Amino acid sequence: MRVVIAEDNVLLASGLQLLLTSEGFEVAAVAGTAAQFLAAVRDHRPDVTIVDVRLPPSFRDEGIRAALQARRERPGLPVLVLSQYVEQQYAAELLSSTTAGVGYLLKDRVSRIDTFLDALHRVAAGATVMDPDVVAQLLARRAGDPIDALTPREREVLALMAQGHDNRTIAADLVITDNAVHKHIGNIFAKLGLAVTDTGHRRVLAVLSYLNGTA
Known part of the structure; x- marks a missing residue:
């Protein structure tokens, strides 16, 4: 399964890449900005994507905007969004789509490997995944x-x-x-x-x- 990651935190991005590779995923690209992420999605046509809500330069909502743009360009593209905090507005924006294959998780879930991988597989299969804290x-x-x-x-x-x-x-x-x-x-x-x-x-x-x- 091919994955594109949008995460500007080098340590987290490297950890995700190592984890996913060890679990049999193919990490096609790791992007640090929204523009890089969109370019990678167009180039690699991934099966699922992982996107941080906040990306450079303003660290506000670039990630969620990029995720929504990617789904407009490729309807049904599975997107798992990661956020540092519970941000209901962003969760609502992501889930306002009428199509499946979306998820919203807090970054703390990544350390719970089984939970994170289960969520990623479910999103890739077209399910909707919402963080329990939200x-x-x-x-x-x-x-x-x-x-x-x-x-x-x-x-x-x-x-x-x-x-x-x-x-x-x-x-x-x-x-x-x-x-x-x-x-x-x-x-x-x-x-x-x-x-x-x-x-x-x-x-x-x-x-x-x-x-x-x-x-």
């Missing part, structure tokens, strides 16, 4: 509305749904049956007024849209 903040921000009607178990299921996990993974994580997960999800969607027919990526977007207050 989801936790969104849940907390929606206090005082229909989310309060959810049971503790339903809130756990909702959080895992928002992170992009499928029913089987949710069942394994919570040590419950697939049928129980299906029932909880039905209850959640009914209480939040979301369409129960939404599945996969659309389901994640529906939940995140609700948590962002835009549903």
Whole structure:
């Protein structure tokens, strides 16, 4: 699987390159700026990309802008964005797309190798991946509305749904049956007024849209 990385921190970029190479990925290019990243995507046509939200020269939103531009040029290009802090605005911008294959993780997740690699594989396969800390903040921000009607178990299921996990993974994580997960999800969607027919990526977007207050 061919990867292009956009990361200006030399140590982190080198660490990512070493890790991915050891895991069988082909790192086609490591870019330090948004312009270099876009050029590398055009030249190498990667299977998945990893992009830091903040890149030179201003270290504000060059990375997220480059990621969005790359997806406009190559619709469906899998993009896993890394951020030092929880920045809900950037997460919302990335996930506003109607296509799949996007992820938003805090850089701390990179040190949790299994978690990071799982997220990268899921994004490359077309899934939506959301950092648990971002989801936790969104849940907390929606206090005082229909989310309060959810049971503790339903809130756990909702959080895992928002992170992009499928029913089987949710069942394994919570040590419950697939049928129980299906029932909880039905209850959640009914209480939040979301369409129960939404599945996969659309389901994640529906939940995140609700948590962002835009549903």
